[in-house]
Amino acid sequence: MDFNKNELSIGVFDSGMGGISVLGDLMKLMPNENFIYYGDSNNAPYGLKSVEEIVNLSINVCDFLISKGVKGIVIACNTATSAAVKILRKKYNIPIIGMEPAVKPAIRMAKNKKIVALATPITLKEKKFKNLLKKLNIEDDIIKIPAPELVCMVENGNIQGEKAKEQVENYFNNINLEEIGAIVLGCTHFVFLKDIIKNVLGYNIKIIDGNLGTAKHLKNILKNSNMIYKNNDNQRVEIYNSSNNEKMIELSYKLLEFIIKQDNIA
Numbered sequence: 452m453d454f455n456k457n458e459l460s461i462g463v464f465d466s467g468m469g470g471i472s473v474l475g476d477l478m479k480l481m482p483n484e485n486f487i488y489y490g491d492s493n494n495a496p497y498g499l500k501s502v503e504e505i506v507n508l509s510i511n512v513c514d515f516l517i518s519k520g521v522k523g524i525v526i527a528c529n530t531a532t533s534a535a536v537k538i539l540r541k542k543y544n545i546p547i548i549g550m551e552p553a554v555k556p557a558i559r560m561a562k563n564k565k566i567v568a569l570a571t572p573i574t575l576k577e578k579k580f581k582n583l584l585k586k587l588n589i590e591d592d593i594i595k596i597p598a599p600e601l602v603c604m605v606e607n608g609n610i611q612g613e614k615a616k617e618q619v620e621n622y623f624n625n626i627n628l629e630e631i632g633a634i635v636l637g638c639t640h641f642v643f644l645k646d647i648i649k650n651v652l653g654y655n656i657k658i659i660d661g662n663l664g665t666a667k668h669l670k671n672i673l674k675n676s677n678m679i680y681k682n683n684d685n686q687r688v689e690i691y692n693s694s695n696n697e698k699m700i701e702l703s704y705k706l707l708e709f710i711i712k713q714d715n716i717a
């Protein structure tokens with residue numbers, strides 16, 4: 452039988468563990484597709500690096516994924532998307548899908564109250580995010596909270612318990628929760644902290660991330676470009692990590708299971 456390009460896997464990457472939350476949703480929404488994941492934990496967090504560094508790291512990761520044979524790449528990282536998506540799209544001739552903080556759906560949910568954007572310093576500071584706020588005309592209604600320590604929490608597998616709770620509390624210390632209608636998780640790592648955030652805020656605030664939106668976007672692209680792998684009833688996933696520590700691979704599978712178990716795919 453001829454080699455069929457549609458049978459190639461989809462590459463997914465992040466600075467580390469965060470993109471695993473996206474990977475889980477991709478796998479659930481597209482059970483026919485195979486995936487290759489690369490977490491660059493050795494270089495995490497990206498959110499405190501320069502744009503140039505993030506671009507170079509992202510190119511290295513994409514080169515690796517392409518060497519494995521992938522038909523498309525999901526940048527499961529808001530930070531790498533802000534810094535590198537344009538360059539990656541120019542460089543590679545396969546679909547490159549990026550992420551964006553889910554501000555648009557948050558506007559509907561916030562019901563005229565303010566929106567908190569919890570993300571990395573780079574994502575909040577880059578042009579891409581500023582342009583998004585401008586386009587939606589909500590620059591004055593956004594409270595930006597850069598939260599790099601939360602990335603490290605997740606990289607260390609701290610997604611439950613007192614330490615993570617304290618850290619989240621610190622970030623919301625000076626925020627008047629009465630004013631807030633929605634919280635946008637603009638970093639894929641933070642999806643793992645959703646329960647803690649809900650718990651800490653103990654308030655009727657909607658929390659939204661861009662994972663499912665990204666998964667649906669990829670599905671559409673595959674469909675419109677006739678790239679769907681149709682007859683695969685044995686979905687495979689391979690996980691790589693730049694840290695040579697076997698524990699990071701173990702943690703990746705544990706976090707993946709955590710997402711797969713959630714019943715969030717309609």
Ligand code: DGL
Binds near residue numbers: 467497528
């Ligand atoms: N998970 C990444 C994001 O969505 C970034 C985390 C980091 O700073 O490395 O932005």
